[in-house]
Amino acid sequence: MLLRNPPHKDSKKSSPLKSQGIIKDSPTERCCFTDAHVDRIRHCFPANAVFKSFTPTALSDFVSDVWVAFPATPFTIGYSYPFPAFTQSFFSLTGISYIQAMPMIWRVLYTFERIIEQKGIDLGMAELAALYDLTTFGSCRYLLKRKAGEDHPVFKVTKNDTNWKRRFFFVRRDTIPDGKDLPKEWATHAISIAYLKLTPAARERVLAFKKLNPEVRSFQVTVQDSQEVSSASATMSSAGKSAKSAKSASKFGISDLANVKSSRRKTSAASPSTSALKAPIRGKGKKRKTSEDLQGFPLLRQQFLDYVNEKLAEIETYLGRVEDQESQIADLQQMGVLKDLKIADLEKELRATKDEAAQRLIDMDSEKQEIIQDAKVSTAIAMYKIQLQMAAEAQDPSFDKSTWGVEDWKARLAELEDEDEAEDIPMLEGGDADKDQGGEAGGDGAAKV
Numbered sequence: 001m002l003l004r005n006p007p008h009k010d011s012k013k014s015s016p017l018k019s020q021g022i023i024k025d026s027p028t029e030r031c032c033f034t035d036a037h038v039d040r041i042r043h044c045f046p047a048n049a050v051f052k053s054f055t056p057t058a059l060s061d062f063v064s065d066v067w068v069a070f071p072a073t074p075f076t077i078g079y080s081y082p083f084p085a086f087t088q089s090f091f092s093l094t095g096i097s098y099i100q101a102m103p104m105i106w107r108v109l110y111t112f113e114r115i116i117e118q119k120g121i122d123l124g125m126a127e128l129a130a131l132y133d134l135t136t137f138g139s140c141r142y143l144l145k146r147k148a149g150e151d152h153p154v155f156k157v158t159k160n161d162t163n164w165k166r167r168f169f170f171v172r173r174d175t176i177p178d179g180k181d182l183p184k185e186w187a188t189h190a191i192s193i194a195y196l197k198l199t200p201a202a203r204e205r206v207l208a209f210k211k212l213n214p215e216v217r218s219f220q221v222t223v224q225d226s227q228e229v230s231s232a233s234a235t236m237s238s239a240g241k242s243a244k245s246a247k248s249a250s251k252f253g254i255s256d257l258a259n260v261k262s263s264r265r266k267t268s269a270a271s272p273s274t275s276a277l278k279a280p281i282r283g284k285g286k287k288r289k290t291s292e293d294l295q296g297f298p299l300l301r302q303q304f305l306d307y308v309n310e311k312l313a314e315i316e317t318y319l320g321r322v323e324d325q326e327s328q329i330a331d332l333q334q335m336g337v338l339k340d341l342k343i344a345d346l347e348k349e350l351r352a353t354k355d356e357a358a359q360r361l362i363d364m365d366s367e368k369q370e371i372i373q374d375a376k377v378s379t380a381i382a383m384y385k386i387q388l389q390m391a392a393e394a395q396d397p398s399f400d401k402s403t404w405g406v407e408d409w410k411a412r413l414a415e416l417e418d419e420d421e422a423e424d425i426p427m428l429e430g431g432d433a434d435k436d437q438g439g440e441a442g443g444d445g446a447a448k449v
Contacts, residue, residue, distance in 0.1 A: 017062035017170075022140050022186055031058040032166040033072050041072065044080040045176060052170035060099045060168045061139075061186055068182050069099040072167035074106045077221060082177045084113050086123065093125050094134060094142070096187045102143050103164050107157040107219045108132070115216065121209060126202045129193040131209070140188050148324050151317075153209070155218040156309045158316045386416045 023029050035054045042051070052067055060069050074083070082088070087109045091098065116123055131153040132144040146152050173179035198206065209217075390413070393399050404412075 017058065017064050017067060019059050020061045020063055020186055022061045022188070023059055024139055026059055029059060029165045030056055031060070031168060032056075032163060033169050037072070037167075038169050041075040044075045045171065046081075048175050049081075050172040050175040052172070054169075058170070060165065062170075063185050064170075065184060066172060066174075067170040068173050068179060068184075069097070069168050069170055071099050071101070071103075071106075071164070072169065073103045073161065073164055074098075074110070077106060077110055079106070079110065086113050086116060089125055090128065093193060094187070094191050095183065096142055096191065097183045097185075099168055100141050100186055102137060102141050103161040104157050105142065105144050108144050108154050111154045111157070111217070111219045114220070115209070115212065119212065119216070121205055123205060123209065124202070125193065126196040126198055127206050127209065129196040130198050130202070130206050134191055134193055136191075140186050142191070146320060148320075148327070152313060153217065155214055155313055157219045158312050159309050160312070382417075386413065389416055 019026075031054065033054075035051075038051050038054070042049070060071075062069065070081075075081075079087070083091075090105075090109060091101075112123055112128070115121060130147075131150075132146060135143055135145045137143045171179070173182065394401065
């Protein structure tokens with residue numbers, strides 16, 4: 001069995017691992033990926049890669065200038081290091097550490113890599129950004145989220161992976177390609193890939209991707225998730241596997257397991273010693289029948305897993321719709337708040353307009369009363385003036401009025417009124433002018449006497 005380098009070799013070139021304090025519940029996320037587990041994925045790294053000895057108290061957010069943390073997830077589904085171009089482009093673009101990517105991201109990237117190789121669609125980061133949004137999900141770990149209102153671009157990637165947070169290990173940077181350039185700290189800032197714009201050619205590639213058969217767009221496990229990986233497992237190389245090898249890996253399934261079991265039974269039956277031992281034992285035939293009956297169990301298990309994965313995908317779709325509806329409800333509530341504010345402003349303007357109209361009515365009524373009062377004063381002054389003129393004429397000896405009848409007096413009064421209308425009457429400003437006019441009338445009468 002291959003083992004990690006002895007502790008004394010590690011100590012020659014090591015730096016203290018320091019936690020960034022990002023993980024909230026550290027006791028439940030301590031490393032459980034032991035040296036024995038690492039030995040089973042050692043073939044996924046270059047031959048000279050140096051792995052740090054297992055430390056049960058280690059946390060995945062530990063940072064160091066010498067050691068870098070890797071999650072076990074990508075290597076349990078078929079990846080090997082260095083990662084292929086599309087996968088590495090994603091991490092170079094976003095700047096997040098490998099350990100920050102949740103298993104769902106690795107499954108999506110792995111499916112894209114397989115489609116690029118098998119279908120010849122030249123997908124890149126712009127196409128990925130058109131299909132997914134990158135969102136954070138607790139303790140600065142990241143997840144790819146489908147676009148609102150869209151179907152899942154890749155199916156069967158939301159399956160639960162038990163203890164994935166605790167399955168990690170450390171590799172010395174200077175023993176792997178580009179190890180010194182890998183991030184030394186977790187990304188904690190907001191990350192967005194939505195700024196990538198689609199060219200017409202990129203839009204065609206996205207449409208070609210969406211038109212693929214759902215089976216092709218489904219995540220296909222090269223090796224079982226959360227299981228120990230044997231050294232003979234097929235892994236994705238840094239340059240990318242050939243289409244033939246990828247196809248054969250994707251086709252490995254339950255039928256192959258059945259063939260393996262069948263060949264083992266044949267080998268066991270061909271051994272004379274085994275047959276000799278089993279022949280006299282009673283009841284063995286029944287047990288063999290039970291064993292044969294169990295041959296269909298892996299198929300049932302796979303069907304059950306497919307059913308569960310399908311239901312989980314439906315649940316995620318439902319949750320996505322719920323999120324969309326919650327977003328719409330929030331928008332409607334916001335619109336309701338804005339509507340209430342607008343109504344309040346309109347009511348305030350209406351009250352101000354009503355107050356202004358009432359004030360104008362009051363002002364108009366006041367002006368009307370002033371005009372009426374002025375008209376009354378003017379009329380009274382005109383009447384007094386006429387009476388004074390008539391009195392002055394009555395005192396004139398030359399003014400013979402003994403022979404006048406009623407009509408004559410009416411005619412004279414009309415003449416006086418016409419004269420009064422033809423004059424500018426300043427009586428509206430006061431009564432002094434009236435007295436002056438009366439005095440003049442009296443003076444005229446005296447002069448005539």
